Amino acid sequence: MAFSLGKILQGLSGGDESVIGIDIGSSSIKIVQLRASRGVAVLETYGEISLGPYAKQEIGKMVKLSPEQTAEAIKDLMREANVTARSAGVSIPFSSSLVSVLVLPDVDKESLKRIVPIEARKYIPVPITEVTIDWFVIPREEGEQSAFDQIQKEVAKGPKQQEVLLVAIQNSTLRGYQTLTAAAGVNVSFYEIEIFSAIRSVVDHGVAPILIVDIGAATTKIYVVERGVVRLTHLTTIGSQHMTEVLARSMGWEFDKAERIKRERGLVSSTAFSSTENEQIKTALLSTLSRIFSEVNRVLLSYGQRYNKNVAHVVLTGGGASLPGLSGVAKTSLNVEARIANPFAHTEAPAFLDTVLRDIGPGFAVAIGLALRKLRRE
Numbered sequence: 001m002a003f004s005l006g007k008i009l010q011g012l013s014g015g016d017e018s019v020i021g022i023d024i025g026s027s028s029i030k031i032v033q034l035r036a037s038r039g040v041a042v043l044e045t046y047g048e049i050s051l052g053p054y055a056k057q058e059i060g061k062m063v064k065l066s067p068e069q070t071a072e073a074i075k076d077l078m079r080e081a082n083v084t085a086r087s088a089g090v091s092i093p094f095s096s097s098l099v100s101v102l103v104l105p106d107v108d109k110e111s112l113k114r115i116v117p118i119e120a121r122k123y124i125p126v127p128i129t130e131v132t133i134d135w136f137v138i139p140r141e142e143g144e145q146s147a148f149d150q151i152q153k154e155v156a157k158g159p160k161q162q163e164v165l166l167v168a169i170q171n172s173t174l175r176g177y178q179t180l181t182a183a184a185g186v187n188v189s190f191y192e193i194e195i196f197s198a199i200r201s202v203v204d205h206g207v208a209p210i211l212i213v214d215i216g217a218a219t220t221k222i223y224v225v226e227r228g229v230v231r232l233t234h235l236t237t238i239g240s241q242h243m244t245e246v247l248a249r250s251m252g253w254e255f256d257k258a259e260r261i262k263r264e265r266g267l268v269s270s271t272a273f274s275s276t277e278n279e280q281i282k283t284a285l286l287s288t289l290s291r292i293f294s295e296v297n298r299v300l301l302s303y304g305q306r307y308n309k310n311v312a313h314v315v316l317t318g319g320g321a322s323l324p325g326l327s328g329v330a331k332t333s334l335n336v337e338a339r340i341a342n343p344f345a346h347t348e349a350p351a352f353l354d355t356v357l358r359d360i361g362p363g364f365a366v367a368i369g370l371a372l373r374k375l376r377r378e
């Protein structure tokens with residue numbers, strides 16, 4: 001159920017200063033243990049465990065588990081991956097949170113403290129006392145022709161405005177996470193909405209706007225990041241599980257066979273199949289992908305219209321981005337250049353692991369980002 005190279009990496013294992021990042025996804029949990037050494041993040045161990053089997057479902061399927069079952073899975077994963085640290089950052093699914101950019105009058109910080117909770121009510125469908133909110137003023141860009149000035153000109157010819165990034169999580173969601181992490185014996189330093197974690201391990205330094213696509217099992221998260229700040233977000237309910245389902249239906253296979261073939265050969269033709277079968281497999285996988293990519297192109301367009309500038313490139317992440325042959329299709333289907341994320345590049349690991357870490361890397365973006373934040377704050 002789990003894989004890890006914990007034993008191989010164990011020789012590097014540190015002591016108290018090691019930290020972990022835990023990404024509880026809809027289909028699997030990912031964990032990464034890092035230690036800071038001479039200013040670099042040393043990879044001590046990592047692992048993944050599929051959640052399907054905890055609900056008598058296949059590997060790769062999204063499942064809803066109780067906090068106790070999830071805690072059990074975390075404990076199993078920590079044991080199998082030889083995780084020794086207990087100090088963690090844990091992600092909250094984007095789908096359980098609200099992330100919004102508010103356009104507000106250009107008032108001072110004190111007035112904002114009053115205005116933001118009032119404005120937030122317009123976006124949050126439950127009583128404000130039942131959510132934890134946080135917010136942050138998006139820094140203005142230098143120079144006259146900034147994107148922000150463009151919006152000002154076009155949208156608000158009146159008083160000056162400012163943008164505020166609002167995030168909210170329901171308290172009941174946070175309580176659920178507290179219960180399950182306590183049951184798993186993990187000391188949580190912070191919870192973070194998954195998209196903010198992934199940015200840390202996916203985006204290299206630079207000011208140009210980048211669009212990140214996280215293809216998970218249940219959902220695909222699409223968001224634009226500029227100067228390290230989220231500017232636009234979009235959630236679609238099509239993920240990589242949909243791809244397996246379409247493939248299974250079209251080939252008359254069971255889910256587990258379709259899941260295996262998808263992961264092993266993806267869009268790359270194989271001699272194990274006839275040329276008709278190869279085409280059929282490709283067509284099935286592409287039908288889901290084209291829906292995801294057309295959503296991405298829509299977000300690219302709406303970002304361009306809103307801020308009057310273009311996204312520099314797209315980065316594909318999430319387990320679904322490990323699909324063999326994906327980058328070629330991304331190149332032809334997307335309106336801008338695309339690359340596959342390589343989050344382990346932000347860590348130091350033995351060279352012989354390079355290929356495997358590159359292959360499985362996209363699925364670990366959130367877990368690595370969490371561990372990196374934990375390392376930097378200590």
Ligand SMILES: Nc1ncnc2c1ncn2[C@@H]1O[C@H](COP(=O)(O)OP(=O)(O)OP(=O)(O)O)[C@@H](O)[C@H]1O
Nearest residue numbers: 025026027028216217218219240241263319320323
């Ligand atoms: N090599 C691969 N090729 C294609 N798809 C893959 C590969 N490895 C994993 N996947 C798919 O990626 C999905 C899991 O990705 P990931 O672990 O990012 O999702 P998750 O975090 O559990 O889900 P979500 O983000 O939706 O909550 C599964 O649908 C799985 O089939």
Ligand SMILES: [Mg+2]
Nearest residue numbers: 025026216318
């Ligand atoms: Mg995920």
